[in-house]
Amino acid sequence: MAYIAPPASSDGWVAWGINPTSVGMVGTQALIALKQSDGSMTVKTFNLKSYASIQEGAISFNVSDVSAEYSGGNMTIFATWALPTKTTEVNQVWQVGPAVTNGQPARHDTKPENLASTGKLKLLETASPPVESPKGSSGGKSSGTPPAAADEKSNAGDSRMRMKNLGFYGLLVSAALFA
Template sequence: MDMAKRSSVPATIFRTWTLFFIGPTTHLQELPKIAFRHTGIASPRWVAWAINPEGKGMVGSQALVAFQKSDGTMSVYTSPVTGYRTQLQKGDLSFGVSDLSATFSNNEIVIFATLELPKNTTTVNQVWQDGPVLNDSPGTHDLSGANVRSMATLNLLSGQSATTGTTNSKIRSKYIHGVLNTISWGIMMPLGVVIARYVSVFESADPAWFYLHVTCQTSAYIVGVVGWDNRSPTRKKISRHPSTLPTGPLAFFSSAFATLQVLSLRLRPKKDHQIQTLLEYLPPLGWVHSHHPKHPQRIQGIRHLEPR
């Protein structure tokens, strides 16, 4: 398909690049005329390209939507996205759109349009997406992988596109959060428990086991707090995703109990203190069961873990 002929301008005016993740290509000239191409349409699917004048992401974006209907004709229209549960209904955008059309050929959908953007607009936040077509209507797109990262900043003067810094920052924050909390809660904290439970029985390890136990537990708590703080700036946005909602309560309770345990290192009573005598009669908070359900083994709290 000859994009230059369709736009009635020399081909040298265009700047072409491949957008990440989903793999479409956008052709742009200095005038606000665009041709958005999405390849690899093997089954009935809708495609959309949008500008978000309010920020980055899907909500608030002003979309151009196109798909091939069951009778072979093309449906192309504008749709303002006002929420995460949008069904891409037809509607007017916050800016004017003219010469809107779309074609389907060789498993490619191309959307053509002229955008009437505000004057002096040099960069815009763009979003692109695709999903299934059900009964000649757009269905819900995938909620993971490339489909939640399909956004970038578009320079209207150079035609260059770059993945948004917000997206990269959020992904990097998630990775750092995962690594730090794996090391703290997944490795160091259990290692401290194992040392207190199984190494303390050896007299030759006394009192080294206790200080090693305290080092593991305290270090795990510090690293875990750093991981929690690293996650805080993005947890509001991430919590909108239904698959991540259970992590909030789990993180809260694990952090709360870890705080109590670390505080007990500093506030634990002496052996002859009245509170210590009372604590001896209280049941432990945690249980570690042996292989046989009738023979439970219990971990006594950190108040008992003093070097002999």
């Protein structure tokens, strides 16, 4: 997945996560991107157990290829999430915050757009692998799905699903609320 949004201030943070139990913030397994004291970017994991205390810690999903960047006033989180086989949608939560204090994200605003930063993200469904065209035809590969969707399902038998093309679009739509 890739989530891009401008933080609430240049010293702020951005977050994206999956809530496996409900639609709101409590229960979310989040990745939060923030600047370190030397100006480099880092991503930390947070299991959001309550509204009162946000503590860094392990999350219930395996994530890999985690990184972040800051460019043009936007922060971007990149990660690959290992989801249960046949997952077709997830509850997503996203947020931006104004500051980082002692390496921890400060509380975000509670404006209506902040409180409404949740939604369902529909993932790709099973697609057929590309099929070689017969000789003498127009050539190339063809399948019943767009190339991005066919590429996404190369992991169909694996217990991991990459949210890349359509997932990225959903995340970009979500980030537009803070633009």
